[in-house]
Every structure is written in structure tokens, then in C-alpha cells.
Amino acid sequence: MQKLLTTRNADMMKRLHSFLQRRGVPVTVSEHGNQLELWLVQSSYSALAKDLIAEFKADPDGAEAELEQASQASPRAQQTPSLVQQLLRQAGLLTIIYAVLVSLVFALLNTQLAMPLFENLRISDSFTDLPWLQPWRFLTPTLLHFSVLHFLFNVFWWWYLGGRFERAYGSLYLLIALVACAVFSNVMQFMVSGPYFGGLSGVVYGLFGIAVVVAWQRPAHPLFLPIGLIGFMLVWLLLGYTDLLWVNVANTAHSAGLIAGLVLGIAIRVIEHINKTNTAHGS
Known part of the structure; x- marks a missing residue:
């Protein structure tokens, strides 16, 4: 800033x-x-x-x-702007591109290409070895969604949180957040459960963590989240560790993504503080 x-x-x-x-x-x-x-x-x-x-x-x-x-x-x-126009105004280029990629992969997973696509996008072909020779696999599990609800939930929150973040801080910052949260959450989930998982939820919880930190006690900030929304996201995270949900949840990816987001949020606050101090000293 x-x-x-x-x-x-x-x-x-x-x-x-x-x-x-x-x-x-x-x-x-x-x-x-x-x-x-x-x-x-x-x-x-x-x-x-x-x-x-x-x-x-x-x-x-x-x-x-x-x-x-x-x-x-x-x-x-x-x-009055149309719904499409309003949605586009809430997102940046990277938000839109990645949402389109996730949507395309979800559509293809419901065709005969599902198995070869999953085999090429999952984090590893092994239960023990990380894909050092195919580094894109650290990221590509975020493209995989296995039900309509899973897909809609993640794309909605990616658009809502990622779009706001990109509009506020730019595409480069969103790219850094996407890669950092995806890699950390995917690796942690792989170490716990193996390669059979997918979803953008780790990144979503990472963006949630960033928003909570950078906009904490700053209601005018574009990433400010109401307390009710923060409570919903945390309750949903905790419910994943119970048997109350009707779907399998990659809990480790959610928690790891949140941790990565909190760390990134702290880093952004520190950078903002340094820039603010330098500006004050220079004026």
C-alpha cells in the first residue's frame, strides 16, 4: 500500500x-x-x-x-450491471483464468478422459515419493474436484476471496499465494493420506487466512470479513474432523492451507508496515 x-x-x-x-x-x-x-x-x-x-x-x-x-x-x-458484469468486476485476470481451468478439468473428469486426466494431475504416482521431476504436480491437485458440491463450493470461495485479494494486491501476489498455499497443503495431505485427493480447498483456506490477518481490525480494508463469515469457515473446518459431514474431506489440506495463509498474511502486514514507515520517514 x-x-x-x-x-x-x-x-x-x-x-x-x-x-x-x-x-x-x-x-x-x-x-x-x-x-x-x-x-x-x-x-x-x-x-x-x-x-x-x-x-x-x-x-x-x-x-x-x-x-x-x-x-x-x-x-x-x-x-444496472448484469450478474456477469458484477462477477467480472469482483475478479482479476488470474482469478478468472484459474476458475476456468478448474471448470474445464471438472467437466473433463465427467467424461471418458477422467482416469488418464486424474493420473496426470494427481500429486504423485507413488504413495511415498514426491514428484520432484514433475514439479507441476505439486500444484495440479487443486484442479481436481470429484462432485458438483465440491466444485461449486471451491470455485465460489476462490472467486470471492481470490478475486478480492487480486483486486487489492495484484495478480503477482495472488500467484504467490496460490502456489505457496497449494504446494504446502498438497504436500501435507499427501504425507498423511497418499495421492488420492484433490481440490482447491487448501488454497481457499489459505486466502481466508490471509484475509483474516491483513484486514484484522481494519473494517475499511477490501479483504475485511464479517465475524459471521469467519465463524462459518472455522466451523466448517472443524466439522471436517468429525463424522457429521456426508463427504470425505481433505482435512490436512484445509488446515495446512490455513496455516500457510496466516503466515503469508503476517508477511504482507510486515511489508505494509515497513513501506508505511519508510514513507513516513521520507515525507
């Missing part, structure tokens, strides 16, 4: 925050003592954000009026 502005003027900050958000710039506001700080969530918007702030400072009323006129002049602004 990048600090854009510091002020004591709450009304101006409120207007500027709204102005930038309406222009599609991902920003958030935090309090530091008696100061309000405007932070840019995704660094790729830095140049646009600075230009818009300069425009707003030069003539706040004019900038807001121009934005309002543009909104009224655009026919699309008068239309």
Missing part, C-alpha cells in the same frame, strides 16, 4: 475518497493520531491517483461536477 495524502480536514478527505473510488481507484482511509491518511491499495493505480488528486485539489467542486456530468451523460451509468 502507498500513502497518498495526510490531512486533518475530514470533510475534504471524505469527498476525495468518494471521488477517487467513483473513478475506479482502490483507496482506503485510516486514522493516525489526529490525522487522516489516504492509502492506495494497489500500486498500479499510483500515477492515475496522483493526477486525480491534483485535479481535485485544484477545483474540488469542478472535479465532482465533471464526474457527475460524465455519469449522467453515459447511457451505461443508467443501467
